Amino acid sequence: MIDVQNMSKKYGKLVANDNINLSVGRGELAVLLGPNGAGKSTLIKSICGLLRFQGTITINGQENNTVEAKRLLGYVPEFPVLYPMLTVGEHLEFIAKAYRLEDWEERGEALLHRFELDDKKMKLGKELSKGMQQKVSVCCALLPQPKAVIMDEPLVGLDPHGIRELKAIIAQLRDSGCALLVSTHMIESVEEDWDVTYIMVKGRIARVCHRTDLEVGQSLEDVYFNITEGSQEDRP
Amino acid sequence: MNSLVFLLLRSAKNTLLELGRKPAKLLLWVLVIAGIGGIFILSLFTTRQSTEASLDLVWLKGILFLLILIFVVTAIQKGLAKGDVIFDMNDVNLLFVSPVSSRMILMYGIVRMAKMAFLAGFFILFQSNSLSVSFGVGFDGVLLLLLGFMLAVGVLQILSLLIYSLSNGRPRRQMIVRMLAIVAFIPLIAYTGLQLVKTGDLLLALERILESPFTDWTPVAGWASAGVISFISGDLGNGFLFFGMLLLSGILLILYIALSNPDYYEDVLVATESAFEKKRGLSEGQINPEASSTKKIKLAKTGIKGLGPSTIFYKHLRESFRANHLGLWGTWSIIMILGTALFSWFLRGEDGGILVLLQILMWIQIFMIGTGRGLKEIYMHYIYLIPASSFQKIVWSNLEIVFKVLVESVAAFGIAGLIMGESLGLILVAILVYTLFSFLLLGINYLSLRWTGADISAGLLLFIYTIAVMVIMLPGLIAAIVIGSNIEGSGVLIGLGVLALWELVAAIGCFTLSKGILHNADMPVLRTGN
Known part of the structure; x- marks a missing residue:
């Protein structure tokens, strides 16, 4: 569903992403890990068509900047940015009308209810806390029922209820056949559900790890630290 | 040390x-x-x-x-x-x-x-x-x-x-x-009122007020x-x-x-934290000044009309009318129209008064065009992800500012033209030059973003944009002056017409060159230098 081939992104002389190859199939949860500055957000923004790049990125076989690809894509950005003069309800209405959605109201209500935003429907974007903005951002991304969902640090700023709900939503989306690419620093939050993990270091994918690749007793965290800091034997 | x-x-x-x-x-x-x-x-x-x-x-x-x-x-x-x-x-x-x-x-x-x-x-x-x-x-x-x-x-x-x-x-x-x-301003206000009544002449009264110790000793x-x-x-x-x-x-x-x-x-913490939050918001894509405003907003009407990319335009209308009672036309519009009327009062009877006004307003517009919601939209991710063509999204996103400028210029030049006793033709052509100039400025803004990939500081981007405006306007200005000065009688009218035509051609050129910007450019990030 999400296919990245030989993708590179440069900012002047700085190579943020260097020849990245990545794919996420239907019903698959791919996790993107890496230290700060590894190039995860750049990769995610490129997949969502917010940055120019070299290489090929397709969503369900369509170039990522085509209208067809955009119709299939949902994006939760790293920093939630809402329209300060629109209410929470109007944010959903805006997305619904811009995406030409039909019968979206009930779905919108259900999403707001899951994130305990029912009573905030008439609140303006500027009146919300950072965490609530993040919840609205997630609702906006999921309202069009995308087939490919990309989330950049989606759990940051959420309260425990929000974290629990989002984790449940991620699992449900995966089970319903949606392709998910989630970038996070909270490895334990995806430990239960991940299918494949891409560990990025200095703009490159240093390791692709499938769940089946794990040895007995080995956790995703162990794999991550082995790649980013060397194996335990190597560490001082 | x-x-x-x-x-x-x-x-x-x-x-x-x-x-x-x-x-x-x-x-x-x-x-x-x-x-x-x-x-x-x-x-x-x-x-x-x-x-x-x-x-x-x-x-x-x-x-x-x-x-x-x-x-x-x-x-x-x-x-x-x-x-x-x-x-x-x-x-x-x-x-x-x-x-x-x-x-x-x-x-x-x-x-x-x-x-x-x-x-x-x-x-x-x-x-x-x-x-x-x-x-x-x-x-x-x-x-x-x-x-x-x-x-x-x-x-x-x-x-x-x-x-x-x-x-x-x-x-x-x-x-x-x-x-x-x-209280600190009462002596000056009282003296101003006195002089206005005494002289009955605005200019003379102003001169006397400014020469008086009441002005000098205002804190x-x-x-x-x-x-x-x-x-x-x-x-x-x-x-x-x-x-x-x-x-x-x-x-x-x-x-x-x-x-x-x-x-x-x-005492200094609140202001410092607010300023810091504002800067952080800017770098994260929140460039709407309303986000940090403490003004109380009344939710009189809710809902957004439109379908597909046109929703962006109706969203802008909802946001603008919610942010202030005059909707698209805020305080600046009133200052502009009143200022133009006042200025034209002083320029009555002088040749080329409307040209002076046009020149001043065009200069100001170079920097005011960025206040439109359309250009701000490209700092947020929503417009990039909406499944519609880049061209349609750009058009609907900027319709609000074009409409706003058209009404402002009709009001400003209409009133100024009446006060100065200019011909209807000159007033219409001034409106045309000013509105098309705004259209061109939008095009140059997108072209600057496209050309630089938006990967530079806001200050440098503004600098490149200003230089681009001057360079692109130059041929049109030269043609307007040369053609206008060689025609007796209606030279000014024809000169301005030539300028308007050039603005239209140049604007179409800029939009064509920046075609597909939403699907083939880096989403800009406002760099605040901190």
């Missing part, structure tokens, strides 16, 4: 070293310095020639008085809300918790604040030539203007801090501050403007007296804060 002196010197040194690593920034500074040098040389040649034709200095005093008056009102408002920003968040996190005297830290903040005051008055240097031509003011006079402006802004920043410190969370004291602010704005004009006209005694008043009030305010309230950290 004292830690604070080290901090100031090292910051200055690192800023200079950074220029070596960023050639674009270095080039920008070289151009700015070269520009100031050029203005200086130009002013040396123009001062003596224009002495006889220049306007009375009393009008310069009036302009400076009004300019500083805006800062006075802002300082009082800021003081009553959350104080002025004299520290950065890194000062709060690192300096405030360090074992350095809070009074020394206050002095450090005030030294840094002087830099901000200089930057606020930087634009005065660029007025050197017009000041020289209009008022016979040389470069030394321009420097005096800058000094007076800096002193006034500096004093007002400290005053704002003091007002916040004394009245924060105390409604009664806030009321007293408001009343004192009004800060009066002292600064009277001091500057006294020095320029050679009245050193009054110059030293009024600048002395400014300096003395600044020193007394600092002493009061330092001696009475060494624990001022809490």
